[in-house]
Amino acid sequence: xxxxxxxxxxxxxxxxxxxxxxxxxxxxxxxxxxxxxxxxxxxxxxxxxxxxxxxxxxxxxxxxxxxxxxxxxxxxxxxxxxxxxxxxxxxxx
Numbered sequence: 372x373x374x375x376x377x378x379x380x381x382x383x384x385x386x387x388x389x390x391x392x393x394x395x396x397x398x399x400x401x402x403x404x405x406x407x408x409x410x411x412x413x414x415x416x417x418x419x420x421x422x423x424x425x426x427x428x429x430x431x432x433x434x435x436x437x438x439x440x441x442x443x444x445x446x447x448x449x450x451x452x453x454x455x456x457x458x459x460x461x462x463x464x
Contacts, residue, residue, distance in 0.1 A: 372415065372416075372419040372420075375415040375418070375419060376412060376415055379408065379411040379412060379415060380408075383404060383407070383408045383411075386400075386404060387400070387401070387404060412431075413427045413428060413431075414427075416430060416431075
């Protein structure tokens with residue numbers, strides 16, 4: 372799996388590097404190359420793990436849902452732990 376993903380990322384890092392030599396070249400192709408890279412990664416997950424298309428899409432989607440959920444739980448707890456009265460620096464202080 373690592374070899375397939377490395378081959379995908381290598382080709383997707385060389386092409387934008389070459390396109391950056393053209394003014395606005397990398398900006399105009401950033402979204403299509405990103406979608407192509409996602410499609411390559413999903414096909415690699417399908418091939419290596421012998422998943423169906425739905426399982427291959429659900430695997431990274433569940434990871435994103437998990438990370439967002441943890442962030443939404445941890446962020447309010449972190450903000451609540453911060454002091455609310457910050458000392459002010461200035462001429463009077």
